Amino acid sequence: MANDAFKLMITVRKAPHGSIYVQEAIEVMFIMASFDMDLSIVFLDDGVYALKQGQNTKELGIKGFSASLAALADWDVKNVYVDGDSLTQRNITPEQLVSVGEDEETGQPLHPRVLTTDELRVLMHQQDSILSS
Amino acid sequence: MQVKNASILNLVAGNGNILRNQSGVVMKITILLLESPYNHQSADSAYHFIQAAIRKGHEITGVFLYNDGVINATALMDPPQDDRHIASRWSELGARGIDIVACIAAGKRRGIIDSVLVPNVRISGLGQLASMIRKSDRLVTFGD
Amino acid sequence: MLHTVNKSPFDTHDLHNCARFVDAGDVLLLLEDGVYAAQAGTVQSHLVADMISRCAVYALQADLAARGISDLIPGVALADYDKFVDLVEQHKVQAWL
Numbered sequence: 001m002a003n004d005a006f007k008l009m010i011t012v013r014k015a016p017h018g019s020i021y022v023q024e025a026i027e028v029m030f031i032m033a034s035f036d037m038d039l040s041i042v043f044l045d046d047g048v049y050a051l052k053q054g055q056n057t058k059e060l061g062i063k064g065f066s067a068s069l070a071a072l073a074d075w076d077v078k079n080v081y082v083d084g085d086s087l088t089q090r091n092i093t094p095e096q097l098v099s100v101g102e103d104e105e106t107g108q109p110l111h112p113r114v115l116t117t118d119e120l121r122v123l124m125h126q127q128d129s130i131l132s133s
Numbered sequence: 134m135q136v137k138n139a140s141i142l143n144l145v146a147g148n149g150n151i152l153r154n155q156s157g158v159v160m161k162i163t164i165l166l167l168e169s170p171y172n173h174q175s176a177d178s179a180y181h182f183i184q185a186a187i188r189k190g191h192e193i194t195g196v197f198l199y200n201d202g203v204i205n206a207t208a209l210m211d212p213p214q215d216d217r218h219i220a221s222r223w224s225e226l227g228a229r230g231i232d233i234v235a236c237i238a239a240g241k242r243r244g245i246i247d248s249v250l251v252p253n254v255r256i257s258g259l260g261q262l263a264s265m266i267r268k269s270d271r272l273v274t275f276g277d
Numbered sequence: 278m279l280h281t282v283n284k285s286p287f288d289t290h291d292l293h294n295c296a297r298f299v300d301a302g303d304v305l306l307l308l309e310d311g312v313y314a315a316q317a318g319t320v321q322s323h324l325v326a327d328m329i330s331r332c333a334v335y336a337l338q339a340d341l342a343a344r345g346i347s348d349l350i351p352g353v354a355l356a357d358y359d360k361f362v363d364l365v366e367q368h369k370v371q372a373w374l
Contacts, residue, residue, distance in 0.1 A: 006267055008266060013294075013373070020200065021200065024199065027238060027259065028199075028259055028262070031260055032263055034260075034263075035263045035264075035267065037263075037267070044294075045294050085297075117298070120298065121297075121298045121300055124278070124298055125278055129163075129266050129272040130272065130369065130370065130371045130372075131165065131272060131274065132274045132276065132372040132373070133374075158366075160365070167374070174310075175283075178283075178309060181339070182358055182362065185357075185358035185359045185361065185362045186365075188359070189359060189363075191362065271369065273365055273370050273372070274370070274372040275372070276374040277283070277284075277374060
């Protein structure tokens with residue numbers, strides 16, 4: 001993608017299931033990815049809970065979004081980041097996170113990329129717009 | 134961003150009563166509103182911000198209602214007479230030429246469909262939000 | 278960048294979480310219940326006091342008035358909605374909802 005493409009970041013900061021914010025944020029991601037933009041997704045604060053493996057909403061009678069998360073890369077949502085400090089605070093290791101698609105060439109599962117606070121701060125300040133969810 | 138253009142300002146402000154903003158540029162601003170009226174303050178904050186932005190000569194590219202924000206668009210609300218009527222506020226801004234859009238997918242979940250809309254508000258998809266953002270210098274999100 | 282925080286620091290960690298992403302030249306605007314963070318002499322006042330050394334801090338006047346808050350932490354500036362618009366004109370926005 002061209003370097004001068006519009007840079008849009010979507011931040012996910014709320015815990016899943018207790019409210020609909022994460023679910024509807026994922027719906028926004030799919031649409032934004034279909035536009036010609038340099039899209040970055042950032043899970044931070046309680047938003048990192050959305051990425052934890054082993055979640056099952058069946059008993060709640062809620063469809064959940066694990067299938068959508070697993071298909072992000074297939075729908076051109078390529079740049080998925082997670083805040084390392086938010087993981088550490090919650091005793092979550094990067095190995096416990098779901099995959100967000102498969103590598104086009106190797107077929108290997110893709111995982112959210114863990115960033116430091118400094119890296120995230122820089123990325124945030126490079127954006128043309130930030131969509132908070 | 135563009136240099137001030139009288140015809141655009143008149144279209145947006147409607148009343149010709151414009152205060153000059155300091156830098157002399159018109160910012161194109163998209164407003165994203167994520168919460169329902171009354172339950173949270175976000176619809177009020179967004180409204181007051183938009184009023185000030187118009188007064189200062191800026192252009193509101195659009196107001197996109199998402200999550201419970203779509204409930205702002207229902208004509209079925211009927212608050213006490215001495216309270217503000219939040220749906221009417223959006224309808225009035227729509228009448229002044231501002232594009233007020235409730236998300237179709239979020240709306241269907243919450244019973245916000247064409248037949249319950251206040252005038253001058255429309256329903257469309259998230260693609261509208263994408264194109265508003267692309268056309269704007271700023272995105273300002275109000276929610277909780 | 279303009280960071281907006283609209284929650285009470287007694288209720289959520291949003292202001293605390295926002296603080297580590299604030300860069301030199303950034304601005305913090307407290308609005309809605311976020312303005313409780315601007316009040317002097319509370320057990321949460323240190324959050325804003327610490328940020329004032331790193332960035333400009335504004336509190337929305339209408340929200341302070343609505344809540345009857347007048348004893349502000351030194352260095353917190355008042356903003357009306359016109360000033361809010363000016364800040365948006367000068368900065369991209371991250372809303373810490």
